[in-house]
Amino acid sequence: MLGFLVRRLIAMVLTIWAVSFVAFAIIQLPPGDYLTSYVAQLSAAGDRIDPQTIEALRERYGLGDPFIVQYFKWISGIVQGDFGDSFEWSAPVSELIWGRMGNSVLLEGLAVLVMWLVALPIGIYAAVRKYSLGDYLATVGGFIGLAIPNFLFALVLMYLWYVYFGQTLGGLYSPEMANSPWSIAKLLDFLSRAWAPILVLATAGTAQLIRVMRANLLDELSKPYVVTARSKGLPEWRVVLKYPVRVALNPLVSTIGWLLPTLVSSSVVVSAVMNLPTAGPLLLRSLTTQDMYLAGAIILLLGILTILGTLISDLILAWIDPRIRHGGM
DSSP states (O other), X not given: OHHHHHHXXXXXXHHHHHHHHHHHHHTTOSSSOHHHHHHHHHHHTTOXXXXXXXXXXXXXXXXXXXXXXXXXXXXXXXXXXOOOEETTTTEEHHHHHHHHHHHHHHHHHHHHHHHHHHHHHHHHHHHHXXXXXXXXXXXXXXXXXHHSOHHHHHHHHHHHHHHHXXXXXXXXXXXXXXXXXOOHHHHHHHHHHHHHHHHHHHHHHHHHHHHHHHHHHHHHHTSHHHHHHHHTTOOHHHHHHHTHHHHHHHHHHHTHHXXXXXXXXXXXXXXXXXXXXXXXXXXXXXXXXXXHHHHHHHHHHHHHHHHHHHHHHHHHHHHHOHHHHTTOO
């Protein structure tokens, strides 16, 4: 198991380096840079800026350097814990993103937890009671959950909540708790507001996990070892839970690797719709203004989150399946 972990950690480090290079390259693909966008905004407002001032700013920020020089300056600073300064906010990137990244990780982690807690029992029931009313309801609910975009569900939920309860669904904290340190009161305040975005984020993923679990378990329940276990007189719940469910979990656990990036991409739009203080709206703003250090840091951290999700998936698979950790698969 230790050798398996070491191999995965080495691969993770190399992947993070590749993600950092690709992220920095992508945010520089649009023509121009932050100063170009800034000058365009001033021109649209009827203001003008001295060309010498533009060149001085370009020199100060190093925007005239070749791409590879800018990249190595950026990545060497990150290795030392310095993510650079945001052009638009005139503040260190680390001060801008850590609180929002914490909210994003907490929100998406709770969404994943809700997905699994809901999808596993429903998927098992739908497979064991195939073609029953509960199975049909789970199937219909799964198709509806997959068909409705998260942002549309968020808009409908916000509208219905306001119409029937007279309250707006938005934000993660009440105004008096927004800047206070973490405490039991702030946690309860967070949970009283976070249920709506968690529900929105978890809907499509839960529907998909139900379908995956049902299909995997149905395939296992028809295999000879399950028939043999039943013929020996074992209780049905033990036959199902001890062997088929454990084997059916393998493909489900492997979905953690793509579940996190799916959550991240959907949470960007949901956060903008529901006015959530997460990394999503900040990323959209930084990409619009070509604030490359801020955008690059957020994309890199989201990429690291995705890679960690894949690592967790690999470790859980190795734990539940000896063939993987011993190199058999």
